[in-house]
Amino acid sequence: MNHNSALPRRRALQLFGVGGLxxxxxxxxxxxxxxxxxxxxxxxxxxxxxxxxxxxxxxxxxxxxxxxxxxxxxxxxxxxxxxxxxxxxxxxxxxxxxxxxxxxxxxxxxxxxxxxxxxxxxxxxxxxxxxxxxxxxxxxxxxxxxxxxxxxxxxxxxxxxxVFNQPITNQDLLESVGVTEPPTDWDGWLAMCEAVLSAGKVPMAWPGGEIGNAGHLFNAMVMNNAPSDDMCTKIETGEYACTDDWFLTTLRQYEELRPYFQNNPTGTAVEPAEQMFAQGEAALLATGSFHMTAVRELGAEFPIGMMAPITVAADEARYEGVSNAxxxxxxxxxxxxxxxxxxxxxxxxxxxxxxxxxxxxxxxxxxxxxxxxxxxxxxxxxxxxxxxLLAPRFQFTDLDIRNAAEQACIDVVGGATPEQAAERAQGVIDQRIES
The missing domain is CATH 3.40.190.10 (Periplasmic binding protein-like II)
Known part of the structure; x- marks a missing residue:
């Protein structure tokens, strides 16, 4: 395995309070x-x-x-x-x-x-x-x-x-539409989503209404698009920006995914998304392996697997998925x-x-x-x-900056253009860097 464990930091995380445990x-x-x-x-x-x-x-x-x-x-x-x-x-x-x-x-x-x-x-x-x-x-x-x-x-x-911060899958549903192996490139991912949608099911249940859980998909969407493995650290230091080409490419791919999420994805909390997946209405739950227990408790009886979107051509992919230790x-x-x-x-x-x-x-x-x-x-x-790749979103030490970057993805799914969402996010980030 090839994990990027280096975490250069711009400043120490500020800790507030000494409340009791x-x-x-x-x-x-x-x-x-x-x-x-x-x-x-x-x-x-x-x-x-x-x-x-x-x-x-x-x-x-x-x-x-x-x-x-x-x-x-x-x-x-x-x-x-x-x-x-x-x-x-x-x-x-x-x-x-x-x-x-x-x-x-x-x-x-x-x-x-x-x-x-x-x-x-x-x-x-x-x-x-x-x-x-x-x-x-x-x-x-x-x-x-x-x-x-x-x-x-x-x-x-x-x-x-x-743990694995990447979508978990309903293997029975995917096999029923002819998907037996994870797609190896972005075109294959969209083709898989289209096959599921054509069968009358939701390709991806995504809790876009909760930024903490919505952000797990962000990990996989940037893992092969970014020019380096420490992409989130460099966003935080100002070396990279949400208006860079690689980040705009990621936002445009979120835009392509709009038809393949459930209705009102940016207003969906994690529990309804889990329920949709557990009931067999969605092929993927776009969170991570840590929700397998929850969907079992909700009655899921099908075999569960995992896969991550490969956002580049197969021969350009550096990573197969996202993990977190x-x-x-x-x-x-x-x-x-x-x-x-x-x-x-x-x-x-x-x-x-x-x-x-x-x-x-x-x-x-x-x-x-x-x-x-x-x-x-x-x-x-x-x-x-x-x-x-070790989940890149945890490279952020400033939660306001992390939220701004991930909110750009939510905004695009909600209807904003990639350019609008990127500019808005970068404005927040610039203010944080300068403060």
């Missing part, structure tokens, strides 16, 4: 703010040779994973009776804005996670991550899948989840209980335990030799070997 499971002592451990300095490895005992705080944002983590914690503490682990969970938006200060302050997070991109970079810069480069735990991971947890040649964190696990340099935190990290990294997590959450993981019992994970695990 909700403690779940048992109460726990904080990791300590005094940096009293042997590995409290940036760049040093975690103290792995201490006793596995005491209270460990595990800070993350995935409330939907609370139950499976609780089971894994029970299994771990059954082996290590002198340790207790509490999950400290907050909503993802709160975690993005408050976790750095809370973890640095020593209130939570002997073991903690970060989102790929700006939050990970900020947490590394703040000295929160102990250096895992020379630890044995790295041997349990597929090297190509954990580059998002590396910076300047140092492995600070271990991305645990590996996130939920970057790390040991807190300020923790006074690093040995136990590292031991639990090592436990989560065992293939059997990582498989328990993956199959319970219907998410691929970066741990090697995991067996996927979940039918959807098994059916799509071939994508772990494909040439995918």
């Amino acid at each position: 909700t403690a779940v499971a048992t109460a726990c002592a904080g990791p300590g703010s005094g940096g009293g451990s042997d590995a409290a300095e940036q760049g040093s490895g975690p103290a792995t040779d201490g006793p596995i005992e005491g209270d460990v705080s595990f800070a993350h944002w995935r409330a939907e994973d609370q139950a499976v983590f609780a089971d894994l914690i029970d299994a771990f503490t059954a082996e290590h009776g002198e340790v207790s682990i509490a999950q400290e969970i907050s909503p993802s938006n709160d975690y993005q804005t408050t976790a750095l200060q809370r973890i640095r302050g020593g209130n939570i997070g002997d073991l903690f996670v970060a989102f790929r991109g700006a939050q990970f970079v900020d947490m590394v810069s703040a000295g929160l991550y102990a250096d895992l480069t020379d630890t044995d735990v790295l041997d349990k991971y597929t090297p190509d899948l954990i580059t998002a947890g590396e910076q300047d040649g140092v492995q600070y964190g271990l991305p645990y989840q590996f 996130t939920f970057i696990l790390g040991v807190n340099t300020a923790s006074e209980n690093q040995a136990a935190a590292y031991a639990f990290l090592n436990f989560l990294s065992d293939p059997e335990n990582a498989g328990t997590y993956a199959n319970a959450t219907a998410q691929h993981v970066t741990v090697s030799d995991v067996e996927y019992d979940d039918d959807d994970l098994a059916a799509t695990s071939e994508w772990l070997e494909k040439n995918t």
Whole structure:
């Protein structure tokens, strides 16, 4: 796989507030703010040779994973009776804005996670991550899948989840219209959409009314059009612009897709789009693998696959699709209980335990030799070997700039000309760059 993990930044992400994180499971002592451990300095490895005992705080944002983590914690503490682990969970938006200060302050997070991109970079810069480069735990991971947890040649964190930010597919519906393989170029993509439309179905259910979910399609639309893999970083620094030819080409392709979305796509939230797909009314749900569980819960019974639009000629395509490595696990340099935190990290990294997590959450993981019992994970695990680009939208560190660029695509689907949408977006971006 060829992942672009470099994330040059124009400025640090501004963090606001220090709102509380909700403690779940048992109460726990904080990791300590005094940096009293042997590995409290940036760049040093975690103290792995201490006793596995005491209270460990595990800070993350995935409330939907609370139950499976609780089971894994029970299994771990059954082996290590002198340790207790509490999950400290907050909503993802709160975690993005408050976790750095809370973890640095020593209130939570002997073991903690970060989102790929700006939050990970900020947490590394703040000295929160102990250096895992020379630890044995790295041997349990597929090297190509954990580059998002590396910076300047140092492995600070271990991305645990590996998701695909690209459309998921109703394989039965596509086969019924003669589509058995993903299209290899833009003409083929439009031909596929036309075949589905001619059969009386919606080619692509797209939640254009929610910019956060609408933006997943943006990843795939720019992955082969852009002149470099760090296209979003360069939009943010001003080196690239939404009025550049490659971005206008992308907007014109969104314009070509107008007939192939559902009615009122720019007013559609993610739940109705999921429902449309689950009921067999749409061939594709243009979000990502992370919505497979949701559509199963809505009653989808057909085989699910994945594909990404190839917006260029087949021989010009650099990437087959889009992936994202996130939920970057790390040991807190300020923790006074690093040995136990590292031991639990090592436990989560065992293939059997990582498989328990993956199959319970219907998410691929970066741990090697995991067996996927979940039918959807098994059916799509071939994508772990494909040439995918790490989702470019997470290169943005300024959400206003990201929203402006992605809103241009929504505006075009809503009826604006590509030129109008590009000019409007670039005006916002220019103001942000100059401020």
